[in-house]
Amino acid sequence: MQIRDSLVIEEVSQIGDTLTNTTNGSYSLWFWIALLELTFIIVLIFRLKKKQSKLPLSEISKRDIKGKPTTQIDMDNLMNSINGARDLYKVLSRACHPDKFIGSEKHQISEELFQEITKNKRNYGRLQELKNQAQESLNINFKD
């Protein structure tokens, strides 16, 4: 019990010594290292913020986008586009080419359709819609 008491007294006196040291102005080495580290961290944070403000799109804040409605991305259509849009585009562009309808009343329709097909050449879902449209308006029979 006495040994423990003496240890506590010793520790308290050590703390007291360090406190008197700091009040005297003689800080320990670890204090200066911690201060240096803190300064270094602040400089790094400042540089990072400055760098971020120079990046493109920095003029748009996150809060501006947050309120905007989000659209659902159709991943199945994306997969179909990756695998089948190219072939479907080839078929449609050949079948609906305006040169096939020169002098006909369908020439105007085919021109508009062809433009739309070219615009959506990598969108399988839209190409399918245009295919149906071509079947109806240009009377084209596609082999499935």
Add this chain to the structure above:
Amino acid sequence: MWYKIIEIADWFGELAERYRLIKNFNRAAKHSFITGVAPTLLEAKITRGESAYRHAFSKWMGGGFRIKALSGRTLERLELIEIGRVILDNEELIRRMISLGWDTLEVHSNRGFLGLKWKLQDHANIGGFID
């Protein structure tokens, strides 16, 4: 204080949305491979991305969206380009990806180190971004 809490909650919400997008892509890719529509199984994952393509929304160490062919037929360079172009043509998807912190699109083959990279910002057609 509340603003900070909301910001932290938003950060986690955004993270969940990123993983949801990846999950949806992988689900669709798996489905099309199983049904025989796709000759190769594709998988999307988050990578570091290209530091030169960074923008203000880029996520630290997570700016890359990599699509990798896993199995099936080996993809040619032209096929990799085609996959990249289909993704880049989908403006809605690109804008969504940019707002969720992606800056680079990478498409890799299942053999060797062949891969292609695109800067997403170039294909987002940002002008009326906020509108």
